[in-house]
Amino acid sequence: MAPTRWGFVSAGKICNDFKVALDTLPKDEHQVVAVAARSLESAQKFAKTHDIPRAYGSYAELAAQEDIDVVYIGNIHSQHAPVTTMMLQAGKPVLCEKPMSVNSREARQMIGLAKEKNLFIMEAVWSRYFPAYKKIRDIIDSGAVGEVKVVTACFGFKVGDVPRLRERLQSPSVIINYSNYCMSFAAMVFEGEEPQDITTSGHLSDGGDDQTVTVVLKYSGNRMATLLCCLSANMANEAYVYGTKAYLKIPNFWCPTEVIAPDGTHQFPLPPPEKPLNFVNSTGMRFEAMEVRRCLQEGLTESPLMTHAMSLQIAGILDQARTVVGVVSDQDKE
Amino acid sequence: MAPTRWGFVSAGKICNDFKVALDTLPKDEHQVVAVAARSLESAQKFAKTHDIPRAYGSYAELAAQEDIDVVYIGNIHSQHAPVTTMMLQAGKPVLCEKPMSVNSREARQMIGLAKEKNLFIMEAVWSRYFPAYKKIRDIIDSGAVGEVKVVTACFGFKVGDVPRLRERLQSPSVIINYSNYCMSFAAMVFEGEEPQDITTSGHLSDGGDDQTVTVVLKYSGNRMATLLCCLSANMANEAYVYGTKAYLKIPNFWCPTEVIAPDGTHQFPLPPPEKPLNFVNSTGMRFEAMEVRRCLQEGLTESPLMTHAMSLQIAGILDQARTVVGVVSDQDKE
Numbered sequence: 290m291a292p293t294r295w296g297f298v299s300a301g302k303i304c305n306d307f308k309v310a311l312d313t314l315p316k317d318e319h320q321v322v323a324v325a326a327r328s329l330e331s332a333q334k335f336a337k338t339h340d341i342p343r344a345y346g347s348y349a350e351l352a353a354q355e356d357i358d359v360v361y362i363g364n365i366h367s368q369h370a371p372v373t374t375m376m377l378q379a380g381k382p383v384l385c386e387k388p389m390s391v392n393s394r395e396a397r398q399m400i401g402l403a404k405e406k407n408l409f410i411m412e413a414v415w416s417r418y419f420p421a422y423k424k425i426r427d428i429i430d431s432g433a434v435g436e437v438k439v440v441t442a443c444f445g446f447k448v449g450d451v452p453r454l455r456e457r458l459q460s461p462s463v464i465i466n467y468s469n470y471c472m473s474f475a476a477m478v479f480e481g482e483e484p485q486d487i488t489t490s491g492h493l494s495d496g497g498d499d500q501t502v503t504v505v506l507k508y509s510g511n512r513m514a515t516l517l518c519c520l521s522a523n524m525a526n527e528a529y530v531y532g533t534k535a536y537l538k539i540p541n542f543w544c545p546t547e548v549i550a551p552d553g554t555h556q557f558p559l560p561p562p563e564k565p566l567n568f569v570n571s572t573g574m575r576f577e578a579m580e581v582r583r584c585l586q587e588g589l590t591e592s593p594l595m596t597h598a599m600s601l602q603i604a605g606i607l608d609q610a611r612t613v614v615g616v617v618s619d620q621d622k623e
Numbered sequence: 624m625a626p627t628r629w630g631f632v633s634a635g636k637i638c639n640d641f642k643v644a645l646d647t648l649p650k651d652e653h654q655v656v657a658v659a660a661r662s663l664e665s666a667q668k669f670a671k672t673h674d675i676p677r678a679y680g681s682y683a684e685l686a687a688q689e690d691i692d693v694v695y696i697g698n699i700h701s702q703h704a705p706v707t708t709m710m711l712q713a714g715k716p717v718l719c720e721k722p723m724s725v726n727s728r729e730a731r732q733m734i735g736l737a738k739e740k741n742l743f744i745m746e747a748v749w750s751r752y753f754p755a756y757k758k759i760r761d762i763i764d765s766g767a768v769g770e771v772k773v774v775t776a777c778f779g780f781k782v783g784d785v786p787r788l789r790e791r792l793q794s795p796s797v798i799i800n801y802s803n804y805c806m807s808f809a810a811m812v813f814e815g816e817e818p819q820d821i822t823t824s825g826h827l828s829d830g831g832d833d834q835t836v837t838v839v840l841k842y843s844g845n846r847m848a849t850l851l852c853c854l855s856a857n858m859a860n861e862a863y864v865y866g867t868k869a870y871l872k873i874p875n876f877w878c879p880t881e882v883i884a885p886d887g888t889h890q891f892p893l894p895p896p897e898k899p900l901n902f903v904n905s906t907g908m909r910f911e912a913m914e915v916r917r918c919l920q921e922g923l924t925e926s927p928l929m930t931h932a933m934s935l936q937i938a939g940i941l942d943q944a945r946t947v948v949g950v951v952s953d954q955d956k957e
Contacts, residue, residue: 501772522865
């Protein structure tokens with residue numbers, strides 16, 4: 290089988306980590322052939338650090354390359370939609386960082402274009418491909434926790450503790466920036482079922498950004514997900530799956546290396562990085578890369594684990610949550 | 624100082640545990656002089672087990688006794704209001720189990736009558752008097768966690784796992800039966816501040832009872848409490864206090880023996896019980912008993928830690944939550 294040839298959009302922190310994750314996979318399966326950034330200098334520096342053959346100072350140049358099998362979109366989220374659109378128009382399959390868009394309208398347009406072009410597109414919800422998530426699913430399906438009644442997840446990193454996050458974020462909205470992980474965890478447990486009701490409580494600061502939000506999703510059969518995100522405090526960052534017989538605890542649930550279950554703690558160690566990482570457990574991005582390769586090889590236009598429907602469902606929930614709290618993005622006005 | 628002479632209303636499980644807790648205190652400070660139950664046989668059996676001098680087959684007989692300094696109301700919550708009223712009318716100070724009432728109207732009437740009679744009344748939120756709660760307050764006040772931004776608490780015990788709970792509860796409402804602990808934890812952290820907004824999400828079963836509920840309280844300054852209770856699954860039963868600098872974790876937050884803080888884990892072991900207990904850590908009820916004695920000795924009609932205002936605030940939040948979910952009690956119709 291030929292290697293999967295990646296083109297990178299952006300030379301930022303998450304791109305660094307994704308490249309380091311790809312480097313934990315066989316070189317004859319994954320290669321990064323080019324990187325593009327808004328500044329040629331940044332792209333060249335990134336290419337040099339990561340031993341990537343070509344660097345471009347514009348995304349359009351990357352889009353024009355013939356030898357790219359899939360583009361990884363790792364720039365700021367407000368630019369996901371326009372750059373993904375450019376790549377799809379150029380016939381390139383896309384793995385787009387989460388959140389794939391600022392609102393569901395953008396997500397719908399991106400997915401619609403990919404379908405029209407018969408191209409693969411996937412929101413880079415890396416969590417879904419972790420072996421620990423497979424284990425969670427297996428334990429639930431085995432009946433070991435009984436009927437799942439409640440899911441909880443909290444995700445909080447103080448902006449001040451994440452270097453340059455506040456400056457980097459065009460809109461420092463906790464709903465846009467942080468909620469995706471909690472939502473996609475609930476979507477995984479409840480297998481993409483549409484919530485029957487969405488209840489949101491959040492604060493809007495004087496600056497128009499939301500720092501803390503709780504979103505409660507009600508599902509059929511008296512089931513509930515209580516999801517909490519915060520930009521102003523570091524949180525325990527755990528998820529729980531509560532069943533009628535027992536419960537699962539998942540520390541670092543968005544990139545877990547262990548699942549604490551009734552029968553003990555299941556460990557899923559990650560390969561060590563060969564270069565410094567910017568974020569927690571980033572070599573675990575290898576699993577989504579493996580899934581992208583598998584989908585491309587099998588001619589799939591979406592991954593069965595993180596489907597288009599699931600991305601649209603989550604984007605819709607985030608839209609509704611933002612409406613309740615009163616968070617408006619420039620993209621909403623277009 | 625003379626001993627505080629207690630009269631017990633009910634010979635049930637919680638009364639057993641409170642008596643065992645009192646037995647961990649000096650005999651010249653706390654004595655149970657009489658117990659009353661709806662059945663004389665039950666009262667006599669309880670009196671024999673616990674070495675209590677007198678037993679009565681009606682609460683009215685207990686109310687008529689002259690040598691009782693305070694009555695402990697430990698019967699089912701739907702009977703708290705009428706029996707507390709009977710005791711206050713008879714001039715007896717009251718420690719009433721939580722929830723002190725089914726709705727805020729009853730709580731208001733009970734507290735109003737106590738004020739009119741100039742008698743002590745306190746809702747038995749035993750948690751508030753644990754040394755661990757004092758430690759939590761001290762840590763927050765020291766600034767060690769920074770500005771508190773978020774409080775979370777979850778409390779879930781599967782009804783099937785609590786012997787006879789479902790039969791014992793007239794209304795198996797999770798809001799009425801379980802929410803008080805979470806609410807009073809948030810009230811402690813936020814020092815009784817009135818929430819600016821209350822958001823509730825809960826399920827109503829076909830039988831008209833609510834099994835899972837999330838209540839989100841929004842406070843001034845972008846602060847929030849996310850509180851989750853469940854009757855259909857056992858939960859982690861932890862509380863967190865998230866600040867801008869660090870967070871506190873409190874396992875078994877309603878009767879905690881440890882506080883996990885930035886500077887380590889603070890332990891507050893409880894005295895061992897001399898007789899079997901029905902519930903977790905029940906010898907910790909000793910601390911509320913000590914507070915009742917202190918208040919009576921100092922002529923206080925309410926405890927400064929669990930004030931009447933706080934009981935009314937919590938009862939009001941529970942009323943609102945029940946209204947949203949659609950849980951109606953017989954008492955609401957009176």
